Amino acid sequence: MTTEELLNKEFEKRKFVPATKKVYSQKLTELFEFYSQIEPSNINFDQIDSYLYRIKKSQSPSSMENCFWSFKLYFNEILGKNFPFHSLRLPLKDSHIPNVISQNQIKELLETFENLKHKTLITLLYATGMRVEELLELTPKDILSDKKEIRVRNTKTGKIRYPHLSDKLLKLLREYYIQFKPKKYLFEGQKKDTKYSVSSIRKILEKAKIKAEIKEELTLISLRYCYIKHMVEQGQSLPALLKSMQVHNSDTVQFYYNLCGKSDKINYSPIDKLGVIIDTNKFNTVEIERIFDSIYNLDERDYLRESIACFKVGAMRAGVVFVWASAIRNLQNKCVEIGYKQINEALKKINQREKPIKQVSDFERLKDKTTLDIANKIGLITKHQKAELDKHLDLRNYCGHPSEYYPETQKIKAYLEDLINIIFKK
Numbered sequence: 001m002t003t004e005e006l007l008n009k010e011f012e013k014r015k016f017v018p019a020t021k022k023v024y025s026q027k028l029t030e031l032f033e034f035y036s037q038i039e040p041s042n043i044n045f046d047q048i049d050s051y052l053y054r055i056k057k058s059q060s061p062s063s064m065e066n067c068f069w070s071f072k073l074y075f076n077e078i079l080g081k082n083f084p085f086h087s088l089r090l091p092l093k094d095s096h097i098p099n100v101i102s103q104n105q106i107k108e109l110l111e112t113f114e115n116l117k118h119k120t121l122i123t124l125l126y127a128t129g130m131r132v133e134e135l136l137e138l139t140p141k142d143i144l145s146d147k148k149e150i151r152v153r154n155t156k157t158g159k160i161r162y163p164h165l166s167d168k169l170l171k172l173l174r175e176y177y178i179q180f181k182p183k184k185y186l187f188e189g190q191k192k193d194t195k196y197s198v199s200s201i202r203k204i205l206e207k208a209k210i211k212a213e214i215k216e217e218l219t220l221i222s223l224r225y226c227y228i229k230h231m232v233e234q235g236q237s238l239p240a241l242l243k244s245m246q247v248h249n250s251d252t253v254q255f256y257y258n259l260c261g262k263s264d265k266i267n268y269s270p271i272d273k274l275g276v277i278i279d280t281n282k283f284n285t286v287e288i289e290r291i292f293d294s295i296y297n298l299d300e301r302d303y304l305r306e307s308i309a310c311f312k313v314g315a316m317r318a319g320v321v322f323v324w325a326s327a328i329r330n331l332q333n334k335c336v337e338i339g340y341k342q343i344n345e346a347l348k349k350i351n352q353r354e355k356p357i358k359q360v361s362d363f364e365r366l367k368d369k370t371t372l373d374i375a376n377k378i379g380l381i382t383k384h385q386k387a388e389l390d391k392h393l394d395l396r397n398y399c400g401h402p403s404e405y406y407p408e409t410q411k412i413k414a415y416l417e418d419l420i421n422i423i424f425k426k
Contacts, residue, residue: 003032003040006078014158017133024070031071040074045083048075052088097258099216100229102394104369109218112211118204120176121187121196125220128152128163129227129245132220136195138186140177145170154246161246225259232260235404285311288323288416291424297333300326316412317399324368324396327419331375332363334426338378346377368393385422392418 001009007028011021032040034051048071056064068085075081101109106126113119125135133155142151148170149162165173182188187196202220209218228245232238238260242253285308292304307322335343344356347366350373357363363371369390376386392415398405407415 003028003074007074010073010078015137015153015155017155020156023066024073027067027070028074031067041079043075045075045081048083049088097255098222098225100222100225100259101214101216101218103230103233104394104397105212105214105216106226106230108367108369109208109212109214112208116176116179117187118208120172121201122205122208122223123169123172125223126227127166127169129224129231130163131155131224132198132201136185136187136198139184140182140186142186143170143173145174157246159246161244163244228256229260233398233405234401287420291420295326295330295424297329299329300333302326303329316407316409317405320396320399320407320412320415323416323419324392327423328368328371329360331380331423332360332371334380335363335371335375335378336360338380342378343374346374349377350374368396380426381422388418389422 007025011024016024028040031043031048031051035043035047038047052064052067055067059067068088072083072085075083076085110119110123110126113122121135124130125132128150130150130152134152137153137155138150143165144151144162145165147162148165150165152161152163153159154161180188184193185195188194189196189200198220205218205220205223228238228241231241238256242248242256247253247256288304288308288311292301292308295301295304303322303326307319307326310316310319310322340357347354347357347370350370354366354370355362357366366374372381372386372389372393375381376383381389395407395411395415399407
């Protein structure tokens with residue numbers, strides 16, 4: 001069997017995508033041409049080491065890593081040479097940690113879709129953390145609804161993993177299947193029995209990003225990063241999560257630790273999680289009570305009264321949620337004082353499809369972020385103040401959803417201080 005035939009057989013066995021096949025073949029061809037006087041199978045480890053040393057100045061860290069993995073595949077996996085590739089020192093990759101958009105932004109992104117197929121594609125990428133190449137290999141039979149799992153094939157290693165299939169995702173997939181009736185692949189292109197293209201999915205994501213007014217960088221791989229970081233934010237153990245995703249490479253593991261702001265250092269004790277049970281210093285609610293005394297709107301007073309009661313007994317997450325409800329209603333009332341004309345002009349700029357606001361209760365159909373956008377556009381809050389309130393909306397959302405998340409006292413104090421100064425005292 002020729003070298004090319006051996007490689008193609010291994011590529012098919014591991015279900016490599018065309019792009020990976022091309023890169024591996026290219027790197028091996030360059031090595032073989034460098035040692036053109038030697039039969040490829042007779043190239044020894046010292047010669048490989050020498051070759052890598054010669055080219056390292058002209059190659060990027062990613063290119064050198066491609067050399068490493070392609071050489072290891074051919075010499076160790078195909079030829080069984082057992083060369084000590086682990087002893088090679090590769091150039092360090094760029095340690096830049098990408099920004100990951102918030103859970104609230106993901107929600108807004110997914111809500112922009114009107115096309116069911118587009119929504120299912122992007123939702124599936126985010127909800128499972130799979131790579132786009134893995135998604136395009138899925139078949140209808142890979143949706144194991146009875147086991148609440150999805151069978152995902154790693155296109156690089158050929159290994160299979162089974163991410164959880166949530167009830168929401170299952171419902172969406174069923175609606176998609178009924179409408180599109182896919183046969184060979186779960187997501188098919190325009191031609192029969194062909195896969196959907198990666199470039200098309202990129203365009204879908206870019207359009208949704210613009211529609212959701214997301215300014216941060218957002219790519220297909222970003223959705224995987226979001227999945228991992230958001231799972232950790234909601235209480236999932238990072239080591240257990242990476243194990244379930246078959247992420248074992250030490251550099252990749254460290255990347256995700258940095259992405260999630262985690263470290264191997266133990267910097268807490270179980271006593272920290274006991275919170276109110278042993279906390280003899282009660283949360284100081286004096287400032288909120290002063291605000292309460294100055295408020296006359298019944299809705300605002302009711303929400304604020306409940307938040308004070310929660311803070312006093314140590315129910316911090318509930319207190320965060322109730323004080324936000326009071327603050328956002330206060331902001332809505334202030335918008336109304338400026339005038340419905342100005343409100344609806346701002347709303348039209350934000351979303352032309354929204355119905356006009358005719359009374360304060362109409363705000364209830366809007367997202368809180370939209371209310372903040374309106375307040376900014378009509379001059380109630382500055383751009384900087386809106387940015388701070390957007391961050392606090394994320395805190396409110398973390399506290400409002402079932403999870404093990406428990407906000408630090410200092411974070412709650414900063415949250416209250418901003419709500420008081422930006423909204424209540426205006």
